[in-house]
Amino acid sequence: MSEARILGVLGGMGPLAGATFMQRLTLLTPASRDQDHIPSILWSDPRVPDRTAARIAGGEDPLPWLMRGLRGLEAAGCGAIAIPCNTAHGWFEPMQEATRLPILHIVHAAADELLRLGLTGGTVGLMATKGTLAMRLYQPRLEARGFDCLVPTEEEMDRIVMPSIDLVKANRISESYAPLAEIARRLIARGAKAVVLGCTEIPLGIAAGPALPFPVADTIDALARASIAWAKPAA
Structure with missing residues (x-):
């Protein structure tokens, strides 16, 4: 054997x-x-x-x-x-x-993924559940690797991100793409060099539509x- x-x-x-x-x-x-x-x-x-x-x-x-x-x-x-x-x-x-x-x-794996994507530091967007953000699972660990985290606003979390995660959990995956992609674009517009998909439902929604035109760290991968x-x- x-x-x-x-x-x-x-x-x-x-x-x-x-x-x-x-x-x-x-x-x-x-x-x-x-x-x-x-x-x-x-x-x-x-x-x-x-x-x-x-x-x-x-x-x-x-x-x-x-x-x-x-x-x-x-x-x-x-x-x-x-x-x-x-x-x-x-x-x-x-x-x-x-x-x-x-x-x-998974957070250490995400930091390694950012390096694999060619980023060695700077500001990255972080999309995650309210629980992950509240526990600050990512921020200190990514800061130790040279990255600063930019997160959605509380209003964006309540109105867009968490409902989109719920759509994936309800098998309504295609409906989650547009709102999740919009939040990712907003984070890039605010100065992020890449976006970390720090909830494993989010990559499923993002994969349901056209690829985003900037680096994305998929935490499943x-x-x-x-x-x-x-x-x-x-x-």
Whole structure:
């Protein structure tokens, strides 16, 4: 039996983001046959309580559900964990403390993606959930890598970004493109050199229409690339 590293994917937040991550992991992996791909196990549990509601509105704590998924992936023999949900990384520290497995941090992956796109510093736009922005998951980590974050206004978040994320979760993906693309354009107009899609529903909406004419860091792809680097360090 092959001793290839097995990747655990803690998904379901939302389900389409986790499924798309698995597809992108496959498409981005350098492979010429089945056996060249990365053994992976997707734990997709959409019952995990809403992460933004938990953080800013006193909603149910998602950590017990996240831990349940981690335990299942540990028991399945996984060697590392990828979580294709940005807001869930607000519970990164307690999750990492509770498992012996490395958890690949999506924000670090996004910073690496910006470098891959040719940016070494400056101002970048950040589109994310209200929970991710409130927890400042990105700002200090990107600042440590030389990037300043420009975020949508509170009015834009309430009227455009969060409703667009909800459209993706409701499988109304094509409807989310125009409003999400408009916010991305506004961030560029305000001085951003690129836009980080810091919610894994947002790349799904942006992919539903014409490509944007400026650099975009897709955190689904970024996490997939980080996962490939873990699984195939010599690739």
